[in-house]
Amino acid sequence: MSSYPKRAAFLASVVSKEEAAEALKVQVDVIDVKNPAEGALGAALPETITEIRGVVPKAIPVSAAIGDMPYLPGTAALAAVGAACAGADMVKIGLYGAKTSDEALNLLCSVANALKMYFPTSLLVAGAYADAQIFGGINFLDVPALAAKAGAAGCLLDTFDKSFGHNLLEIASMEAIGDFVSACREWGLFSALAGSLKLEDVPLLLPLRPDYLGFRGALCEGGRSGKLSSRKVLEISSLIAGESSACCHS
Numbered sequence: 001m002s003s004y005p006k007r008a009a010f011l012a013s014v015v016s017k018e019e020a021a022e023a024l025k026v027q028v029d030v031i032d033v034k035n036p037a038e039g040a041l042g043a044a045l046p047e048t049i050t051e052i053r054g055v056v057p058k059a060i061p062v063s064a065a066i067g068d069m070p071y072l073p074g075t076a077a078l079a080a081v082g083a084a085c086a087g088a089d090m091v092k093i094g095l096y097g098a099k100t101s102d103e104a105l106n107l108l109c110s111v112a113n114a115l116k117m118y119f120p121t122s123l124l125v126a127g128a129y130a131d132a133q134i135f136g137g138i139n140f141l142d143v144p145a146l147a148a149k150a151g152a153a154g155c156l157l158d159t160f161d162k163s164f165g166h167n168l169l170e171i172a173s174m175e176a177i178g179d180f181v182s183a184c185r186e187w188g189l190f191s192a193l194a195g196s197l198k199l200e201d202v203p204l205l206l207p208l209r210p211d212y213l214g215f216r217g218a219l220c221e222g223g224r225s226g227k228l229s230s231r232k233v234l235e236i237s238s239l240i241a242g243e244s245s246a247c248c249h250s
């Protein structure tokens, strides 16, 4: 998979193979496996990842979250290997428990080294939180440099608090989000933006030229714990495709 898709790629988070099949009725670039019941970057069971990989065409990457990770490098490395073994092409780790840059780097290096050893084709994605100050986590703008030093392929900017009104654009300024995307590019990483994104956020974020836009809540009836609807997937997919060709093909 190229680190820099020509247009912003559309990542849809699903919880089951049934939801993956529903999302695949529409054009989706990445199927992401997540367990919203375990948090913002909640991990699914390995068999769920395998079942989903089984219904997703090989040409479409499957990513999997391994949790809002405490500062436990061994646990994180083992979880990443588990996700890759279960079929994840991309492994996303939420930098929740790392309170300093050194801890974040150590955590990311443990995971990157484990993936390199056991699943060298699996890509590591470092998950930063725009609202990290609420749990004393590291500033999201520090994450791209750390991710690059550790050997990650990309960086995700998400939100930890998924309650109503805590959307990425309400938490971080457009300038800061743009700085995050630019830092990823400068460090040779792909960038992904998420965080209770809504339909109306798409035309605001695409001019920043992120490589991926990720959604869960906006794709579901009744929020991120609800059921994914192919109608909602189609709305977002069409908007990304249309807006990308209008503004991002310079």
Ligand SMILES: O=C[C@H](O)COP(=O)(O)O
Residues within 6 Å of the ligand: 011, 013, 032, 034, 158, 162, 194, 195, 196, 197, 214, 215, 216, 217, 218, 224
């Ligand atoms: O990786 C993307 C996330 O699943 C986004 O979830 P959300 O839209 O509910 O914040």
